[in-house]
Amino acid sequence: MDERRLKSKIKKEMSFLEVKNLNISYPTRKETIVASKNVEFTLERGEILGIVGESGSGKSTIANAIINLIDPPGEITGGSIKIDNNELRDNEELIQNIRGKKIGFVFQDPQTSLNPLFKIKDQLIETIQTHLDLDYQDALKRSIQLLEEVGIDNAEKRIEDYPHQFSGGMRQRVVIALAISCEPDLIIADEPTTALDVSIQYQILELLKDLTKKRNLGVIIITHDMGVIAETTNKVIVMRYGVIVEQGDTKELLTNPKSTEARSLVISVPPTNKKIDRFKLISPEGKEITSDSKSLTKNIIKTWGVRENTNQKLLELTGVTKIFDDKSIASNFSFGLKNDTADKVVKAVDNVSFELFEGETLGLVGESGSGKSTIAKIITGLVRPTNGEIFYNNLSLYNSKRKYQIDKSRGQVQMIFQDPYSSLNPRFKVRDIISEPIRLFQKNISSSELTKNLYDLIDIVGMSRQSLDRYPHEFSGGQRQRISIARALATRPRLLICDEPTSALDVSIQAQVLNLLKDIQDELHLAMLFISHDLPVIRQMCNRIVVLKNGIVCETKESEELFNNPEHPYTQELIRLMPKIESII
């Protein structure tokens, strides 16, 4: 970095974008939060810069600072931001001109970044006419060209559509078209593909790479996904607590990270090309450590008794189908009057069958809308299947009236949820959250025994015993997920369903939680149904994998076999398109 700056000084050339000594802070009532401190970087035309870091590291703040969109009370307290040697800081007039024209912005969620009340046409033309001196016809022509450029078929017709008529990936393309509509020099993309499926993510990233080359743009991509960084960027910045801890050439940084934070980010990424036993972690002192909770799991064995792995069949699904129809909703309003929408039918799960054995982890993988979560809900009785049978321990979980028989699996099937922020009741202390299921199954438990149980559970998930007397909001996402796991284990389950348990977590935290799940399974011989859209994670966690698409099973295979010899074309595509951190190393 110093070398580069020296060089550019020697050449007496200014970089296209120069951020120098940038300080941003958010004063709050109790303290002033420093969102970025002495941030310095440069960007040239034709370059893609990646900014990575865990949540709260200040990645988005920098992007917002460049276009002067920092929410109050936040403010830039020092430093400079220059584009083509023009100072942007505190220059609202210039920024107004530049924002949308010279700088295009792509947001994370394509569902909310387009105005649902306007046609695509109007949104594009409005932006173009604001910044360029074109009449309506020319602006329209230009809009159609742009849509074609970002790969929307039949652009002339689709431009008349409203945002809701486009799929998520298509909408993100429209957002990109908007971002490039006024020939910007810089595009800032804040988690542009986080809300999208793997195959669409690939297309969007390819599109961004393509545009960078063709139009000689500078691009800043903010992401938490090291795979995306590896596959798209030239340069990368690693941030933590608002400070740049390391920056440099992407390949160089990913193969030979120096700082603890960068090493931690790189090493915790689940490898896509091989299966490892446990994820490696970096301790705060910079040492490599592996799993840490093994000794703790022993305690729970004492109370539960040693469990033998019998390898017996625990769960069986045969021909499970779930149809969501609009009839139930429509009839509420039409009072029995038949109308057209009443017959719309969505097959969320279509004739799905699989088996799950004790001590095994079965992966359910698929993109959004593939019915993964619906299957989990059917097994746990949250949603009734339309057809098919579910057997737990050879007992049917639904009776002839399709009513869930919770007695058949009483407490033995538990679930861990995706969102650590909504899966714990905010009004309950951790103690009450975990003891509720214990009390339910052991009605006459003495308070000393209950405490012992609680300590065992909180120990096994690697949290301090003091945390029992706190409320969920006092914990981070990863810690909350640990509390969720403790609650799920409280009923001494034999089958644990994990529905995207780590997709809301940072990579290093994800590695810890996944290690914990593996430890628990080894010790307790739990059967696990692991649901995820993340193929590398699935590969690390599962023995067998079921690939789902639109509710239909594409293929079921041993994990290694599936990754080495995918048969179904859909599986092949998924594996080919997943971002691979190894691609660069």
Added chain:
Amino acid sequence: MLNKTFNKIYDTDIGYSFFNSKIAMISSAVLFIIFLCSIFAGVVSPYNPFDPASVSLMDAFTPPSWSEGGSPSFILGTDQQGRDMFSTIIYGSRISLIVGFASILFAMILGVFLGVTAGYIGGRYEIIVMRVTDVQLTIPSILMALLVNGIAKSVISQSMHSEMAIYVLIFAIGISEWPQFARVSRASTLVEKNKEYVSASRIIGLSNVLIMFKHILPNILRPLLVIATIGLALAIITESTLSFLGVGVPPTTPSLGTLIRFGNSFLFSGEWWITFFPAIFLIVLALSINLLGDWMRDALNPKLKKR
């Protein structure tokens, strides 16, 4: 010790917002004084207006103490029966507040129960409950209360009537206020119901009753608290209106509305204080509650939170 607890309260967001809002502090101070006075009415007020022995017709129509002909023993003057206005207002506000609190409590229990169950159970039950709510909302609350009162009068025997009047009033006001609670609690329940902690409780095998009232209810209390506060002011005003119209509490135990009605007939003969002071008192009471409710709505809404 006291300082420590104060610091602790001040440290919370809601405490901070409270001590930085003059309106909230003033209105709650006013309410605090009014509540204390009406709870300890026997100690605070110089006379017991309900005790015939302490009332002398000779004292009737005494103007406030500072005006001509006033007596220092009756600060705000006396009414047509010689009762001390200050004492009657304090005793009257006690009745008004009892009716207000009791009717809101009744409306809240009924409305929240129906709303939470409707939101959680759904289906035909929800449709029926919500349609009843809609119908109820089309009837103005005064009309509803008059209706209930009229029915009660014809059902309850004349001798029982003055005893039962206060309960009839509570029921009448409560029944006209519950739809607000039902609507808000149903909507909030629909949001909470889809959160994962509720799914987790279902998977653990908790009963629906426990999930609804132990898990969901505490999480929807905030908006309910706000409408309960504003509803309280509304209930007190409704009570006063009914009493003013003469269908509320019996004249032997006058509430604020009854006092205003009595005084109203003397307004043009110059005895303005008999109606003026209860009316001012009622306005201050209702306004304070409303302002406190307004502040609470803002303070409890994370979207409106300032730094």
